[in-house]
Amino acid sequence: MDKLTPSQWKVVSKPYEPASTIKVIAGPGSGKTLTLLYKVFHLVTVENIKPDEILIFSLTNKAVDNIIENLLSVFEDLPTSKEIISQIGCYTVHGLANRIVVENEGMINIIEEIGWRGLMKLLPPSKRSPHHVKSYKELEKVIKDYKLNGNMNCKIKTKDDISIIEKLVELMENCKVMTNDDLIIRAKKYLELDCSHSNYTSSSFIQDIQKKYKVVLIDEFQDLYPSLAPLITTICKDKQLIMFGDTNQSIYEFLGNNSQIMSQLDNLHPKSSTTILKLFDNFRSTPEIISLASKLISPPSRENQVHRDTDETPSELVRKLPCSVSPQLLSFDDLAAETEFIIDKITQLICCSAKFSDIAILSRTNLHLTTLANVLKKYGIPFQKLKSQPDWMDDLRIQFLLDILKVCSLASDERHSREFNTSDKWQSDFSILVTMSAIKGIGDASIQALYKACRLKNLSIWMYLTIIPNFEWPLGFAIKKKVENYTSSLFEMIENDRIHQLEDPLELLEEVSNITHKLNLNPSYFQPMSDSQSSLEFKTHLQEMAQVMKVSKSNKPAGVSFVKWFLETYFDQTMVFHQAKQTMQTTGPGTIKLSTIHSAKGLEFPIVFLTNGSMSNFPMDTNALYVGMTRARNLLYLCNMKHQSLASKLPSYSRSIMSNEPFWAYYKQDLNRSASETKIAVEHNIQRYNQLRKTFGFYRAYSSLRGCKSVFRRI
Numbered sequence: 050m051d052k053l054t055p056s057q058w059k060v061v062s063k064p065y066e067p068a069s070t071i072k073v074i075a076g077p078g079s080g081k082t083l084t085l086l087y088k089v090f091h092l093v094t095v096e097n098i099k100p101d102e103i104l105i106f107s108l109t110n111k112a113v114d115n116i117i118e119n120l121l122s123v124f125e126d127l128p129t130s131k132e133i134i135s136q137i138g139c140y141t142v143h144g145l146a147n148r149i150v151v152e153n154e155g156m157i158n159i160i161e162e163i164g165w166r167g168l169m170k171l172l173p174p175s176k177r178s179p180h181h182v183k184s185y186k187e188l189e190k191v192i193k194d195y196k197l198n199g200n201m202n203c204k205i206k207t208k209d210d211i212s213i214i215e216k217l218v219e220l221m222e223n224c225k226v227m228t229n230d231d232l233i234i235r236a237k238k239y240l241e242l243d244c245s246h247s248n249y250t251s252s253s254f255i256q257d258i259q260k261k262y263k264v265v266l267i268d269e270f271q272d273l274y275p276s277l278a279p280l281i282t283t284i285c286k287d288k289q290l291i292m293f294g295d296t297n298q299s300i301y302e303f304l305g306n307n308s309q310i311m312s313q314l315d316n317l318h319p320k321s322s323t324t325i326l327k328l329f330d331n332f333r334s335t336p337e338i339i340s341l342a343s344k345l346i347s348p349p350s351r352e353n354q355v356h357r358d359t360d361e362t363p364s365e366l367v368r369k370l371p372c373s374v375s376p377q378l379l380s381f382d383d384l385a386a387e388t389e390f391i392i393d394k395i396t397q398l399i400c401c402s403a404k405f406s407d408i409a410i411l412s413r414t415n416l417h418l419t420t421l422a423n424v425l426k427k428y429g430i431p432f433q434k435l436k437s438q439p440d441w442m443d444d445l446r447i448q449f450l451l452d453i454l455k456v457c458s459l460a461s462d463e464r465h466s467r468e469f470n471t472s473d474k475w476q477s478d479f480s481i482l483v484t485m486s487a488i489k490g491i492g493d494a495s496i497q498a499l500y501k502a503c504r505l506k507n508l509s510i511w512m513y514l515t516i517i518p519n520f521e522w523p524l525g526f527a528i529k530k531k532v533e534n535y536t537s538s539l540f541e542m543i544e545n546d547r548i549h550q551l552e553d554p555l556e557l558l559e560e561v562s563n564i565t566h567k568l569n570l571n572p573s574y575f576q577p578m579s580d581s582q583s584s585l586e587f588k589t590h591l592q593e594m595a596q597v598m599k600v601s602k603s604n605k606p607a608g609v610s611f612v613k614w615f616l617e618t619y620f621d622q623t624m625v626f627h628q629a630k631q632t633m634q635t636t637g638p639g640t641i642k643l644s645t646i647h648s649a650k651g652l653e654f655p656i657v658f659l660t661n662g663s664m665s666n667f668p669m670d671t672n673a674l675y676v677g678m679t680r681a682r683n684l685l686y687l688c689n690m691k692h693q694s695l696a697s698k699l700p701s702y703s704r705s706i707m708s709n710e711p712f713w714a715y716y717k718q719d720l721n722r723s724a725s726e727t728k729i730a731v732e733h734n735i736q737r738y739n740q741l742r743k744t745f746g747f748y749r750a751y752s753s754l755r756g757c758k759s760v761f762r763r764i
C-alpha cells in the first residue's frame with residue numbers, strides 16, 4: 050500500500066463509522082478505482098469488517114467487472130483471497146434489483162426490443178399512425194410516461210387511447226414483464242416490506258441488505274440518476290457510505306439530473322458524519338492530453354474545492370512528464386477519408402512500438418463503430434468490440450429462442466396450477482404473444498382477436514388454445530392452421546412437461562431450435578439480420594448461448610429444473626462468462642478495442658482515436674468528449690470533433706510520429722516495456738510502413754484526405 054499518495058491514503062485510512070458518509074471527488078486517472086480497492090482491503094484487514102459485510106455497486110457492468118477483476122490482484126497475497134472476494138457483494142444497481150425481485154417473484158421478463166415489438170402488435174392500426182404511436186420505441190416512451198406520471202404522452206390522450214395503454218400495462222403486470230425502471234421500483238418495495246405487518250418473509254438477500262452489510266461503496270456516483278434514489282438511499286441509510294466520482298464525467302444526463310440524487314445522498318447522514326475528500330493527481334494521461342481536456346471543464350466549484358484535511362495541493366495534478374506529442378484534431382470531408390486516415394495511422398503506430406491491444410477507437414454511436422469494424426475487417430486488422438453485454442443477447446433470433454423457452458416453462462407451470470386460482474395463470478401470455486407475432490401470416494388483427502377472446506373467457510392464451518375447440522376461435526381458416534401448427538409444435542414440451550425434464554443444455558437447445566424451425570417465421574421480423582453474414586453470426590451467437598447454458602448447468606442447485614434455473618439466472622451468468630472471456634482475449638496477439646464512449650468509461654488505453662462519425666456537424670456533448678479524451682494515456686487523435694472549447698485551440702501537427710524516437714522511448718517506459726532497439730528500428734519501421742501503405746493502397750485515399758497530407762509527406 051506504500052504506493053498510495055497521501056490523499057489516497059487519507060481515504061483508505063479513514064476509520065469505519067456507522068451511519069457516516071465519505072464522498073471522494075476525483076478526476077479521471079486520479080486512482081479512484083485503485084483507492085476504492087485498497088479501501089476494501091483496509092476494511093477487511095485492518096478494520097475487521099467481514100468481506101460479507103461489504104457491498105459495492107456501480108451503474109455499469111464494465112465498472113463492476115473492472116472492480117472484481119482488480120480486487121483479485123489487491124488481495125492476491127492473502128492465502129484466502131478467492132474466498133474473500135467471493136463473499137464481497139459486488140453488483141450493478143440493476144443486477145442488485147434483479148436479484149431482490151427474482152428472489153421474491155421467480156422468473157421475470159425484462160422487456161427487450163422483441164417484447165416491445167410484440168406489444169406494438171396489440172395496438173389497433175388506427176393508433177399506429179404518425180399522430181399516435183408509430184414505432185415500438187414510441188410505445189416504450191408512452192408506457193414509461195404512463196407508469197411514471199399516470200398521465201399520457203401528448204400523442205395519446207383520448208379515453209379510448211388510455212384504456213388501450215392500461216390494457217398493455219395490465220398484460221405486462223400479469224406476465225411480470227418489467228422495464229429497468231419497474232425493476233428498481235419493485236426492488237425498493239420489497240426492501241420496505243415490513244415482516245411484522247404482513248405474512249411476508251423477506252428473502253435472505255433482503256435480510257443481508259437490511260441487517261448484514263455495514264459498508265456500501267459506490268463507484269462512479271456521477272452516473273446515478275434520480276429514479277434510482279429511493280432504492281439506493283434505502284440501501285445506504287445508516288451504513289458507512291463511501292462514494293467515489295467526478296461530476297465532469299457525468300454522461301447519463303439523458304436519464305435525469307445527477308445532482309438531484311446526489312443531494313439526497315449528500316444529506317443521508319448528518320453533516321458532522323460526512324467527510325468530503327479529493328484526489329488530485331493524474332497518473333494516466335500526458336500533460337499534453339490533460340491540458341487539452343481541461344479546456345472543456347469549468348474550474349472546480351467552491352463546494353468541490355480542496356478539503357481542509359488534504360495534504361496535497363492541486364498543483365501536483367499531473368504525475369507524468371511531457372511526451373512532446375500533442376493530441377491531434379483532424380477534420381474530414383467524409384467517412385471514407387476518416388476511416389482511411391485511421392487505418393493509415395494505425396499502420397504507422399503498429400510499425401513502431403505500439404501493439405494492436407494498445408489502441409482503442411471510441412465513438413459515440415454503435416452504428417459508427419459497426420462501419421469502422423467493417424473497414425478494419427477489410428484490412429485484416431484484429432479488433433474486438435467492447436460491449437456492456439455480449440452480442441448474442443442483442444440478437445433478436447436468440448431473444449426469440451429465449452421467449453420460446455419461457456413459453457414452454459411458464460405454460461407448463463400453468464398447466465400444473467390449472468385447478469388453483471394462482472396469479473401465475475397468465476404469465477406465459479406475453480411470451481406467447483411475442484412469439485406468435487413473429488409467425489409468417491399471423492397478422493396483428495388475428496393476434497388482437499385471439500387475445501380479446503381469451504380475456505372474455507378469462508383464460509390464458511395457452512389454456513384457451515388447448516381447451517376451447519378451434520371452431521370457436523375468432524380466426525380465419527388459414528390463420529387457424531398456423532395457430533394449430535404453433536400449439537402442436539409446443540405441445541409435447543408443455544403438456545407432457547418435457548421442458549422441465551430436459552437437463553442437458555445442448556439437447557434443450559436442439560429441441561427448442563427444432564420447434565422454431567417448424568414455426569415458419571417471418572424473416573422481416575428479424576431485420577436487419579438478413580444479410581449474408583447473418584447465419585454465420587447466428588451460429589456464433591448460438592454457440593455462445595450454449596456455453597452460458599453449460600456454465601448455468603454446472604452451478605444449478607439440486608431439485609430445480611434446469612430451464613427455470615437458466616431463465617432466472619442467465620443474465621448474471623452471462624456477465625460472469627462475458628467478463629472471463631474478455632480477460633482471456635487480452636492475452637492473445639492483441640486486438641484493437643472498439644467501444645462507445647459510454648462503454649469505455651473507467652477504462653484506459655495507451656492510444657485513443659476519438660471519432661464523432663457522421664455526426665461531425667453536431668458538437669459532441671462536453672462530458673462525453675471529456676470522458677473520451679481522458680481514456681488516453683499517451684496519444685490522442687480527435688476526428689471530426691466539433692466543440693467550442695477545442696475549435697480555436699487546434700494544435701499544429703507534431704513531427705512525424707514514426708521518426709519521433711524520444712516519444713517511443715517515453716512510450717515504452719510508460720508501459721514498462723523494454724526500451725532496447727528503438728534506434729535501429731526507425732529506418733526499418735518506415736520501410737515496413739511504406740510496404741504496407743502500397744499493399745493497402747493508401748495512395749488512393751491520399752487525395753481525399755484533407756488536412757492529413759502533411760503527415761504523409763513527412764514520412
Ligand SMILES: Nc1ncnc2c1ncn2[C@@H]1O[C@H](COP(=O)(O)OP(=O)(O)OP(=O)(O)O)[C@@H](O)[C@H]1O
Nearest residue numbers: 052053054076077078079080081082083332333651
Ligand atoms: N498511487 C498510485 N501510484 C501509481 N499509479 C497509480 C496510483 N494510483 C493510481 N494509479 C494508476 O493510475 C491509473 C488510473 O487509475 P484509476 O483507473 O484508478 O483511475 P480513476 O480515477 O478510476 O479514473 P477514471 O475516473 O477515469 O475511471 C491506473 O493505471 C492506476 O494504476
